[in-house]
Amino acid sequence: MADTAATATPDSVAQNEDGYRRRDFINIAAVSAAGVGGAAVLLPLISQMAPSKDVLAESTTEIDVSAIEPGQAIKAVFRKQPLFVRRLTPQEIAAADAVDAGSLRDPQTLAERTKEGHLDMLVTMGVCTHLGCVPLGAAEGEVRGEFGGYFCPCHGSHYDTAARIRKGPAPSNLLVPDYEFTSDTTILVG
Template structure:
């Protein structure tokens, strides 16, 4: 028969081996977890957009040099964007058009920001087949409604870039934008 001291020594030895086994199990699981994270991190990271796409996510445009009646063409997300400073005459012409005459009814106020009705910002892509309409550059054909004219299939847009004639089904799209100041606008 074992003495009390021998039983106590056996118990201590059993506890010690149990602790060592637990430590080895915990260490192995931890090592496997760190390995899984090390493998998963590059796989998840490769799904992030590249730096050139992030750089195009939004752009700032200085509009201080665009006189009333003039427009500029810039690029955002590899697509042309038209920024036009409408004259009071162009604004009144756009507001005078009854919505019932429009294929894609929108008021000029719905296409511009409050207090900045003279600034019309649209994507420069015809909604028919994606051609770039004319009407931004000096002397370009602005069509019968004084806005933009698509030379590919003859779609004509008015001064608010709303479709008025031709095969295009929708108005020129207005991207998300906001004014940082009176002279700087952020698109995107």
């Protein structure tokens, strides 16, 4: 018995019957407490970065386009910016298609700016790409510029019927936001 006590080490004495030491339990408990504490600190920090309910509500806009006649446009609001929805006439579609896209500053065809099967429905942001003014041409009687589309009165940018930049300081076409037709008469923007 004296030999057994003399050969016993402090580690073997501290082990219980399952082979675990008290120190292992304390380490596991400390790491678990630190993990729970870290999660308790990080969750509020991460959740406060999420968008608020009013921002989420403005993330999409649904527009009924059934009342828009050919040649008419409506103004809507999408993410606190103006949105133009225009139903093109066959003459406006022909005028847009007659332009060689390669000759444009920002080359795009009308088909690239509209959805398949809805070539007559043009949806663009109503913000000039030069300095952010709101172009004219969406409302009845407004100046539409030299190319029959939109005209920015701030610095004289002219857009054609496909809302492509044709003249003036604007560097690119009016932006086409992400949108889809949820039905033949309804557009979901965003």
